[in-house]
Amino acid sequence: MSFDTIRKDLQAQRIVPHLVDYEQTCAKHSWKAVQASLQGLPEDGLNLAYEAVDRHASGALANHLALRCLGKDDSVRDLTYTDMARGSARFANVLRSLGVKKGERVFALMNRVPELYFTALGTLKNVSVFCPLFSQFGPEPVWQRLSRGDAKVLVTSQALYEKKVAALREQLPSLQYILIADVTDDLDACALSLPRLMTASSDKHTIPQTCPEDMALLHFTSGTTGMPKGAVHVHQAALTHFATGRYVLDLHPEDIFWCTADPGWVTGTSYGIFAPLLNGVTNVVDEADFDAERWYRILDEQKVTVWYTAPTAIRRLMRIPGNPRVQHDLSALRLIHSVGEPLNPEAVVWGQRVLGLPIHDNWWQTETGGIMIANYAAIDIRPGSMGKPLPGIEAAIVKRGEHGIEEITQPDVEGELALKPGWPSMFRAYLHDEARYAKSFVDGWYLSGDLAKRDADGYFWFVGRADDIIKTSGHMVGPFEVESALMEHAAVAEVGVIGKPDPLIGEMVKAFVVLKLGHPATDELRLELIGFARKRLGPAVAPKEIAFIESLPKTRSGKIMRRLLKTRELGLPEGDLSTLEND
Amino acid sequence: MSENELKAMLLEGLHQIAPEANPAALHGNQNIRETLDIDSFDFLSFLIALNEKLGVQIPEADYGKLRTLDEMLRYLVAKSAS
Numbered sequence: 001m002s003f004d005t006i007r008k009d010l011q012a013q014r015i016v017p018h019l020v021d022y023e024q025t026c027a028k029h030s031w032k033a034v035q036a037s038l039q040g041l042p043e044d045g046l047n048l049a050y051e052a053v054d055r056h057a058s059g060a061l062a063n064h065l066a067l068r069c070l071g072k073d074d075s076v077r078d079l080t081y082t083d084m085a086r087g088s089a090r091f092a093n094v095l096r097s098l099g100v101k102k103g104e105r106v107f108a109l110m111n112r113v114p115e116l117y118f119t120a121l122g123t124l125k126n127v128s129v130f131c132p133l134f135s136q137f138g139p140e141p142v143w144q145r146l147s148r149g150d151a152k153v154l155v156t157s158q159a160l161y162e163k164k165v166a167a168l169r170e171q172l173p174s175l176q177y178i179l180i181a182d183v184t185d186d187l188d189a190c191a192l193s194l195p196r197l198m199t200a201s202s203d204k205h206t207i208p209q210t211c212p213e214d215m216a217l218l219h220f221t222s223g224t225t226g227m228p229k230g231a232v233h234v235h236q237a238a239l240t241h242f243a244t245g246r247y248v249l250d251l252h253p254e255d256i257f258w259c260t261a262d263p264g265w266v267t268g269t270s271y272g273i274f275a276p277l278l279n280g281v282t283n284v285v286d287e288a289d290f291d292a293e294r295w296y297r298i299l300d301e302q303k304v305t306v307w308y309t310a311p312t313a314i315r316r317l318m319r320i321p322g323n324p325r326v327q328h329d330l331s332a333l334r335l336i337h338s339v340g341e342p343l344n345p346e347a348v349v350w351g352q353r354v355l356g357l358p359i360h361d362n363w364w365q366t367e368t369g370g371i372m373i374a375n376y377a378a379i380d381i382r383p384g385s386m387g388k389p390l391p392g393i394e395a396a397i398v399k400r401g402e403h404g405i406e407e408i409t410q411p412d413v414e415g416e417l418a419l420k421p422g423w424p425s426m427f428r429a430y431l432h433d434e435a436r437y438a439k440s441f442v443d444g445w446y447l448s449g450d451l452a453k454r455d456a457d458g459y460f461w462f463v464g465r466a467d468d469i470i471k472t473s474g475h476m477v478g479p480f481e482v483e484s485a486l487m488e489h490a491a492v493a494e495v496g497v498i499g500k501p502d503p504l505i506g507e508m509v510k511a512f513v514v515l516k517l518g519h520p521a522t523d524e525l526r527l528e529l530i531g532f533a534r535k536r537l538g539p540a541v542a543p544k545e546i547a548f549i550e551s552l553p554k555t556r557s558g559k560i561m562r563r564l565l566k567t568r569e570l571g572l573p574e575g576d577l578s579t580l581e582n583d
Numbered sequence: 584m585s586e587n588e589l590k591a592m593l594l595e596g597l598h599q600i601a602p603e604a605n606p607a608a609l610h611g612n613q614n615i616r617e618t619l620d621i622d623s624f625d626f627l628s629f630l631i632a633l634n635e636k637l638g639v640q641i642p643e644a645d646y647g648k649l650r651t652l653d654e655m656l657r658y659l660v661a662k663s664a665s
Contacts, residue, residue: 138620289622291647292643292646292647316643319643320643473623508624527598527599527602531601535603540622544624544625
């Protein structure tokens with residue numbers, strides 16, 4: 001079924017969007033001009049946290065609401081730009097007092113509470129590196145990331161610490177301090193009370209010299225073959241966060257913005273923290289997880305104007321019959337965006353019909369640091385398309401030919417989505433893995449690993465992944481990470497893990513397990529394995545389905561053919577099996 | 584179905600999703616998802632399965648009212664009675 005283009009009527013929009021003429025904006029765009037919109041440190045240099053809060057706190061927005069934190073218990077904590085500047089200054093002073101230096105990694109594993117935001121911004125003010133973790137990770141992914149990221153400090157809650165970190169302390173020699181956000185007294189000499197330290201610290205802090213190329217953020221993302229890799233971002237990323245906040249999110253001074261992503265994932269950091277603050281708007285944060293009624297209530301009561309959410313959530317809302325606008329006043333809302341996985345055209349159109357606004361899909365990755373291809377407020381939407389490249393970004397569809405990378409210029413031909421390197425929020429390294437980083441760039445292109453096509457009018461359309469990485473609920477899961485965890489179980493001989501397509505969450509993690517001799521394939525064992533994986537990996541990564549299988553399809557060199565497992569799962573033709581070793 | 588039978592069915596459903604946890608140790612007023620580490624999708628699967636087993640319609644809009652065992656039992660008893 002094909003969907004009609006959704007035409008935009010500029011006259012009908014309440015605010016004239018920042019980006020009105022796409023071609024003209026692209027032609028005029030310069031990153032230098034974007035840089036000039038920011039302030040820079042008083043002593044020269046660029047610091048992401050200074051631009052996000054201190055700049056506003058010392059200007060006209062000092063008393064403007066920066067963060068409205070809604071608690072699970074329905075409490076509300078309001079923080080102005082001045083409060084944010086002071087709270088993050090205190091945290092930076094805490095780090096300084098503990099001897100945490102420039103470039104050292106400060107991890108956060110916590111709920112969406114104000115302390116998380118002080119941690120992120122305060123870490124950057126200390127020119128240390130902020131590395132967020134998703135609180136639904138189990139101990140194994142947490143350990144992998146803390147260890148690979150050389151964590152020096154971890155900020156967390158008592159419950160998460162005891163459940164996921166306490167037992168790993170000895171295996172984390174670089175981890176010197178654990179700052180616990182919800183205790184008043186220290187737990188031991190290294191597990192300290194964050195409130196106690198914050199109270200004892202000054203709320204005045206001068207940001208040391210920060211170069212635009214200094215490391216600021218470390219985001220772990222999954223790979224196909226190995227363990228997760230840490231994508232390094234620098235303070236210069238502020239330019240992309242700021243520019244996408246204008247071009248795509250279309251943030252204006254009076255906007256109330258809500259990004260539903262958790263800062264444990266890159267969207268929740270770039271757009272749940274930095275883009276709204278850099279643009280000086282009010283940022284709504286909800287501590288609770290998805291709950292349809294609660295979300296509509298937040299949109300209504302908080303008078304959210306611009307909303308950035310994810311396909312999984314939108315599809316959940318679509319399960320509710322009727323019109324939410326009967327019970328909820330959504331009249332403040334003027335723009336809806338979505339990211340995480342391609343948004344199906346039905347959902348784009350549902351937005352138009354049920355919420356009165358179409359949903360704007362966009363595309364980017366942990367490595368790109370910010371939105372790269374998008375649908376825009378003023379530009380017609382082709383439902384199902386990810387839109388057009390951000391002004392300042394050159395995107396192409398390419399293929400690997402005999403003479404290296406070749407650009408595919410004919411429309412509607414599938415190839416790999418590639419970007420011309422050099423945008424400000426481009427990742428600068430995979431931490432400790434130069435070879436892997438180098439492999440991401442070929443013949444002057446960054447290769448995204450996503451397959452896509454471009455139509456004759458320049459709209460990009462997502463096709464699939466070029467590798468075996470699983471995209472579940474908008475999060476990347478590396479099959480190898482899941483396979484490794486299951487292999488630790490005594491009954492398991494071999495495992496192959498795939499993403500099984502699912503209408504709600506995109507893909508669901510499914511494991512095919514070959515059992516060792518003497519271990520019969522029973523339902524009890526299946527449940528035991530699910531529990532075993534959940535305990536190690538946590539619910540966000542662990543398989544939701546396990547199937548027992550006699551043997552795994554492998555290549556002659558012994559590599560598991562996950563693609564074939566997936567093809568079989570879907571009941572599709574198996575295609576070329578010339579590399580298959582056995583069955 | 585008695586309340587005890589209903590509770591046993593809920594615990595069995597939770598066991599299918601979080602087999603590593605001991606649902607019997609779950610207090611009636613504890614947040615199920617947080618205590619048993621159940622994500623949004625797992626919780627949805629659990630409620631859909633319940634829906635099928637009991638023949639009771641549980642609309643998505645009501646999911647937020649079903650945070651604890653006590654809340655669930657109250658909700659399901661009221662639903663089956665109506």
